[in-house]
Amino acid sequence: MPPRPQRTPSEDIVAGVVSAALELITEEGPEGLTVRALARRAGVAPMSIYNHFDGKNGVLDAIIVDGFTILASLAETSLTDPRENLVAGSVAYRDFALEHRAHYTAMFLHHFVGYTPSRDTMYVAAKGFEILAAQVQKCQEWGIFPDKFYPDVAQQLWAAVHGYVALEILGINFASDRDAVFCDFINGLISGLDTPDVSLL
Amino acid sequence: MPPRPQRTPSEDIVAGVVSAALELITEEGPEGLTVRALARRAGVAPMSIYNHFDGKNGVLDAIIVDGFTILASLAETSLTDPRENLVAGSVAYRDFALEHRAHYTAMFLHHFVGYTPSRDTMYVAAKGFEILAAQVQKCQEWGIFPDKFYPDVAQQLWAAVHGYVALEILGINFASDRDAVFCDFINGLISGLDTPDVSLL
């Protein structure tokens, strides 16, 4: 049996660094994610962050792409009713955000200094919006949201869910029952957007 | 006439520093706001940031309190119909966010490293939520949002408006007509939350 090699295999390094980064964000907040601290926690040399990723930004890209992948997998529900599908998707989105706060923080909440998403990251994000838009489009085929442009409805839904989750994670949620108020929120919004035009103005 | 004094009066310093900070955030983004750059732009010594404010955090507190003050003044509409009041308030909120991006960024969008709001700042923020909640309460007196807990409705409304504005400022808005889609969004939400219970689940 050979002595334990002092070099860590490449694949273990990238996975270890990403999970160490998520731990750091979770435990010490986004500003706790520094290259030196990350390397220390991952049991790796600081230079490895530059060898295996494109620096700190590369680690962030990996986290964000990972987050969108999880999010996309959650959207794959097989409910027949597209309206229920939309509600279930919204609940799943919020659950993802609350359960994977580090992912969600990196994806939507915290603007890391000097970070601009890579081309791949932006592509994956756009794909995520398309999944939502497709679900809204399916609703229209069933007669829901008549006379609306489906990307607009998708934008409105995303804004609502993101706004609720963002305030919740920031600690600015004064709701009596957060789960129930969220469900009521989404159902109310869908109902309100479904009815053609109740605007009194 | 005495020669122009080389010392800047205190009151001019605090005002100048705050407006210089807003300029920096607007022109170079939140990470462009550094103590040295701020002092340079305000034509002041870096130490003045610590003499007149409580460091960089103090400047951020001043900006945020300033923002909430502006926001509160915009909420003072004298419309008789409380529902219209709510819609007008939402539109005014969005206008404020889009017009005073630096304020809104500091208030809700960017998490500055090492910043935690002061006690005064949190008090002003809570007062802002109370203004919104009072408007929703007035709606209930007129029969709108029956069988709902008014702070919950206030939370839902705030979440919706903030979510829409946040995505818009972050450049993630794919709506066909941003103004119209926002109006439709708010009106739809209010209508949907007004109708008692349409939940099909």
Added chain:
DNA sequence: AAGGAGTGTAGAACAGCGTTCTATAGTTGT
């Protein structure tokens, strides 16, 4: 089996960050 290519390592170095400290110079009130 030997040797070169590739890669992970440690550590120093750089500019910039928020913040603190010191010493100087200008203003103001008595």
Added chain:
DNA sequence: ACAACTATAGAACGCTGTTCTACACTCCTT
């Protein structure tokens, strides 16, 4: 006129992301 106050410049400290250099180890080819 003199003391109290305050804004100033500038150095300093420990931190940041990043780059660079020199060294050690593994693996593939010959």
